[in-house]
Amino acid sequence: MKRRETTRATGRYAASLKYDVLTALGAYACGGDKHRQRLALRLMTLVTARYNWQDDTVTTGQREIAALWSVDERTVKREMARLRDMGWLVLKRASTRGRVACYGLGLDVILMQTEPYWVCVGPDFVERMGAKPAEPASDPTVVAFPVAGEGAWSQIATRLQADDPGVFNAWFAPLVSLGERNRVLRLKVPSKFHGSFLRTHHLGRLQALARFQGCEVELVD
Missing domain, CATH: 3.30.300.180 (DnaA, N-terminal domain)
Incomplete structure (x- = not known):
């Protein structure tokens, strides 16, 4: 099955892609622990409030993000670094004196990492996203027992x-x-x-x- 023609937030798929990306992030968050849920929720809130879908940019200062997330600026700095390391945020322009940093969304990475959870939304979502769902990663701290049977x-x-x-x-x-x-x-x-x-x-x-x-x-x- 062929993936979407584009993962840009503009053009033919712009309207649906906005909601689909947030849905994929939500499903990914719900399938993880509280730390993953909190990080995904913070990104979703930042994207919903401040992301410019036409320009693929979010240009918001740490103080404003801290207020949005109800945390201190130190937490913002740490979480933004985590999102960059994951590839979910891409630094387009570093902060300079008098100018805040500019980020874009790593849409391809987000779609790749959330893909195993698309099936939790439903087969229609999987079909719309245009890729066969991969096997979700298991929790290495829990020993799983094989499932027997057919059907x-x-x-x-x-x-x-x-x-x-x-x-x-x-x-x-x-x-x-x-x-x-x-x-x-x-x-x-x-x-x-x-x-x-x-x-x-x-x-x-x-x-x-x-x-x-x-x-x-x-x-x-």
Whole structure:
């Protein structure tokens, strides 16, 4: 599948790309720990408030960014350095006396690094972004157990396990597949509380992965 013709924030894809980049960053953040979530949220806030999509520039002083993020300037300096190291921000012009630094977005890097989480938004988003989703990186601090079996649930469970083994072992591993019928995958939950928690916090994610496999999910108490 061919990727978008352009990753510039101007021209033919400008309108949708603005929202898609923020959506990709949000999905990436939600799939990580609190540190990743906070850094992504800060970038998203800066982009929403101060990024010039036409010129691919954000020219805002550290004092103004500190106020926007509700932090001190020292934190801004550290976080901006992290974003540059990640390739999410590209320094276009260094700060000089009387002039603040000018940055652009590293859109290609952002899209590459968030790509494994596009499937969490939905297959329509994956199709629109124009690339087959890669396998999400697993958490090296949690030992994942292999998922056995065949069919849609095996594929879905494997993706969930790779994305976050800790969450998988706690909430998805106890599910028992009752099979598929009329493109509906029925999953037995171990308790009503377990089913209620999944419906509240993880059903959207399950449905997105299931639709990528051509079916819907039904949780059975």
